[in-house]
Amino acid sequence: MIFIAGATGFVGGHLVDDLQSKGHRLKCLVRSERNAGQFAAKGVEVVRGDITDPGTIEGVLRPEDFVVHLVGIIEEKRGATFRGIHVEGTANLVAEAKRAGVRHFFYQSALGADKNSWSGYLKTKAEAEEIVMNSGLDYTIFRPSLIIGPWDGFTKKILDMLKLSPVVPIPGEGGAKFQPVYIKDWLRCIGATIGNPRAYRGMFDIGGPEQLTYKEFVQMLAESAGKKKPVFNVPMGLMKISALLLETVLSSPPVTSEQLRLIESDNICDPEAVEKQFGFRPTPLRDALKEFIKP
């Protein structure tokens, strides 16, 4: 049985469909009533629970389970903090996995996770990694760059802007590099891990074949969507002040000041990381975009 926490998110939704199509039996941790109904209708075993509330996940795992922990947040809101979700939530799930003696524990971290980072997101991801690594469980950790594909929030925000706005603002110089990876390639990597967990123990950077700047990414998206728009650089200071103001009035601002800081520095890995570790060449970005963005 494969147990998935975070199954209702972008990555988890793709994983559920992919594993079901391959005939795997799934058990998913779900928070809301609505999602529970939808997942039960798919033929998935549903467990209602929240990783920040240990009582709700007590006894949900069995020794034969392969645990996939995808729960994470990119911004803090409505009482959900990076520490609460990434660190305490992971500690709770790891404790339940140890109690059950599960056969393997997969944790989805993030490229650039670092205990000394100024970023709450990257710092708490690294702390969660440490909890998994020190657990004594057989584990795999992925550190992916941005994952793109149908319904991913990052690409969708830019596509919405390309549709609605006559011009596209680029925060700062837009010169820092990142390395988007296509969800289908991420699925191949986790598929290999589930198929042979012993061969994929440890930590793996997961990135696409190209390193590019935010500005280049926006331009490539615009081409794929057939919506070429003038782009212009907005001074980062101004963007950050606007983001801080929006954070005080909106529960879900379009961008947070932390996210703006994150795109100021490179977030990259070896462009051949996936090929070297998983034995296949990940999809070139332009080809990936063609598959899920229709002009």
Ligand SMILES: NC(=O)c1ccc[n+]([C@@H]2O[C@H](COP(=O)([O-])OP(=O)(O)OC[C@H]3O[C@@H](n4cnc5c(N)ncnc54)[C@H](OP(=O)(O)O)[C@@H]3O)[C@@H](O)[C@H]2O)c1
């Ligand atoms: N997407 C990327 O580009 C990317 C890149 C690097 C790393 N990652 C990491 O990959 C993981 C999945 O990303 P994603 O894009 O799929 O995120 P997502 O769409 O925001 O999904 C997050 C998932 O976590 C669940 N969740 C949140 N708080 C929870 C809690 N307290 N208890 C139980 N479940 C909870 C959500 O459930 P609800 O539906 O109930 O809210 C949802 O299923 C995250 O850990 C993220 O940090 C993502």
